[in-house]
Amino acid sequence: MTGAHLFAIAWSPDPSVFGGSLALAVAYLAWLRRGLSTRAIVFLTGVAVMVFALVGPLDRIGELYLFSVHMVQHLILILVVPPLLLWGLPPQPTRGLLRVGAVRRVERVLGRPLVALPVAIVTLWGWHLPALYDLALRNESVHALEHLLFLATATMFWWPVLRPDAEHRLSPPAAMAYLFAGMASDAGLGIALTFSPTPLYGFYAHPPDPYGALPLVRETWRVSVLSDQQMGGLAMWIPGGIFYIVAILAEFGLWFREPEADEIATSGPVQRPNVRHAQDAAGAVTARDSVPSQREVRSAAPTSPPALMSRHESVAFGGILEGAR
Numbered sequence: 001m002t003g004a005h006l007f008a009i010a011w012s013p014d015p016s017v018f019g020g021s022l023a024l025a026v027a028y029l030a031w032l033r034r035g036l037s038t039r040a041i042v043f044l045t046g047v048a049v050m051v052f053a054l055v056g057p058l059d060r061i062g063e064l065y066l067f068s069v070h071m072v073q074h075l076i077l078i079l080v081v082p083p084l085l086l087w088g089l090p091p092q093p094t095r096g097l098l099r100v101g102a103v104r105r106v107e108r109v110l111g112r113p114l115v116a117l118p119v120a121i122v123t124l125w126g127w128h129l130p131a132l133y134d135l136a137l138r139n140e141s142v143h144a145l146e147h148l149l150f151l152a153t154a155t156m157f158w159w160p161v162l163r164p165d166a167e168h169r170l171s172p173p174a175a176m177a178y179l180f181a182g183m184a185s186d187a188g189l190g191i192a193l194t195f196s197p198t199p200l201y202g203f204y205a206h207p208p209d210p211y212g213a214l215p216l217v218r219e220t221w222r223v224s225v226l227s228d229q230q231m232g233g234l235a236m237w238i239p240g241g242i243f244y245i246v247a248i249l250a251e252f253g254l255w256f257r258e259p260e261a262d263e264i265a266t267s268g269p270v271q272r273p274n275v276r277h278a279q280d281a282a283g284a285v286t287a288r289d290s291v292p293s294q295r296e297v298r299s300a301a302p303t304s305p306p307a308l309m310s311r312h313e314s315v316a317f318g319g320i321l322e323g324a325r
Helices: 002-011 015-032 037-054 056-065 065-087 091-098 099-110 113-127 128-136 140-162 172-194 214-220 225-267 275-292 293-300 311-324
Strands: none
Touching: 002 056, 015 037, 037 225, 056 065, 056 172, 065 140, 065 225, 091 099, 091 225, 099 113, 113 128, 113 140, 128 140, 140 172, 172 225
16 A cells, blocks of 8 residues: 555545535526636636545545544635635625525624634634544544535635625725634644644544555554644644735735725826817917016006105205305
8 A cells, every 4th residue: 555546546426525516516607697707717616626625535534544634624625615615706696696685684694704703713623622523533424514514614704805795895904803813713723733742533543444554654654643633733723824824915915005096096087188278278378478467567667767865955955056146
């Protein structure tokens, strides 16, 4: 048994996954009522990623041998699939759907950030409690319910940030705080798993071995139950945290561009100057300046020469001349 052989045979073609995913894709295309667009490709990519995560080798290896692989599967279902599905929703049909009374009432409750965030956190932490986690690994129906709830609550979590009617999304500062809270929750769970001194999930200590791959995992790869749990915690802590950081930086970029957009919106469209109008205006100004005003005419009129002596001086000077005679 080799790693390549294990990944080649560890597939679980679950009819319910294929049937549900096909129904989702067909319903989406029928609702769209037009050809493939960029949004449709994104949505269908999300469906394809979901199918691979649920029936591919990540599912079988994760539920039989490696907790760390199971954590990678959970990260895909929580951080990758829901954003792709929401990005793929067209804005106008979604607005029309949200006008339906029942849909609107459900969205107003489940789409609230103060509802979606705690529900997603409780779901993630609750299913990683040892009792529920081991039960999901031993019971296929419970395991399917776990994955379904991860997808549903993660979609609720991402809805306030990525909903297609952008005017109702969280503002960038609020979205950054919201995403930081989600990142802190996931990181806290990852840290708890990484630094746990003992294995938390007894299922992996003595798992069933239908593929005969347990010697490969324990002896060839030298992955113990505790080290596997630590790697799973690190996967949720660091790669999951990086994903959140990228989303937070994207919101910061939107926030940084908002003042420029607001300035353009308030100043209105830039108008090109009318050259002919400008020339006519300049000619009118030149002609106006060439005609003297009444004040200028009065100021330019000749005036009497300035008096050399005042009145009293002239009287006195006349008296002197009379005396001389």
